[in-house]
Amino acid sequence: MIQMLSVSKRYDDGYYGLRDITFKVGPGKFVFLTGESGAGKSTVLRLIYRAERPTNGTILVDGADTAAAHGGSLTSLRRRMGMVFQDYMLLFDRTVYENVELPLAVRGVGKGIISQEVDKYLDQVGLAGYQRRLCCSLSGGEKQRVALARALIAKPDIILADEPTGNLDLSNGEKIVEVLHDANRQGATVFMATHDLYLVQSTRLPFVRLRGGRKVEEGNF
Ligand SMILES: Nc1ncnc2c1ncn2[C@@H]1O[C@H](COP(=O)(O)OP(=O)(O)OP(=O)(O)O)[C@@H](O)[C@H]1O
Structure with a gap:
């Protein structure tokens, strides 16, 4: 609430x-x-x-x-809380994978699980196969979807x-x-x-x- x-x-x-x-x-x-x-x-x-x-x-x-x-x-x-900021707030010099894994990495989740979850959430937002792309090279809509995957991956309340x-x-x-x-x-x-x-x-x-x-x-x- x-x-x-x-x-x-x-x-x-x-x-x-x-x-x-x-x-x-x-x-x-x-x-x-x-x-x-x-x-x-x-x-x-x-x-x-x-x-x-x-x-x-x-x-x-x-x-x-x-x-x-x-x-x-x-x-x-x-x-x-998972927040999708209007200006994305991504780490633009890092890859899509490095951005999306962040909420799980800071919680100490194991690398194998992180890898599965990143793939799952990128797939959900329509960015399967984007793991190694640098965020700075993405379009606005792609950045927005990376930000959403990052917000969702930790299953926030x-x-x-x-x-x-x-x-x-x-x-x-x-x-x-x-x-x-x-x-x-x-x-x-x-x-x-x-x-x-x-x-x-x-x-x-x-x-x-x-x-x-x-x-x-x-x-x-
Ligand atoms: N840091 C700031 N300093 C001064 N005014 C600000 C600041 N941030 C926002 N505002 C002003 O507060 C008002 C509300 O801004 P806000 O960004 O919350 O609107 P919004 O509804 O999200 O707009 P948009 O749909 O364009 O993103 C605007 O008039 C904006 O110019």
């Missing part, structure tokens, strides 16, 4: 990216975060992941205040996906949403940012809609 309670975010230049946002994403749900460019979607996801801190308000993940997480507890909070279909054609975009649905059916809570209102309407899943940093709508189509 993710809860945002009266959250505001004021950036260093004085601009409010978010104002007084309250909503929750129940455990095991698939919820869209939608709104036009600049609405505040990335800011919400970065705050939940604790990549940034709110100026006001409280963010709870399974009842625990993320503001209280430091050191080891921050590491374990982040390990429970919560998946935060920032425009994971933003650089993909329709068919690859649908495949990626299906991969997220699969993870959701296996128990993960999925919170996906997208400006694609058609996608949100067609899936009929719950959504939170932002405009200009404020929540303007919440519900199901």
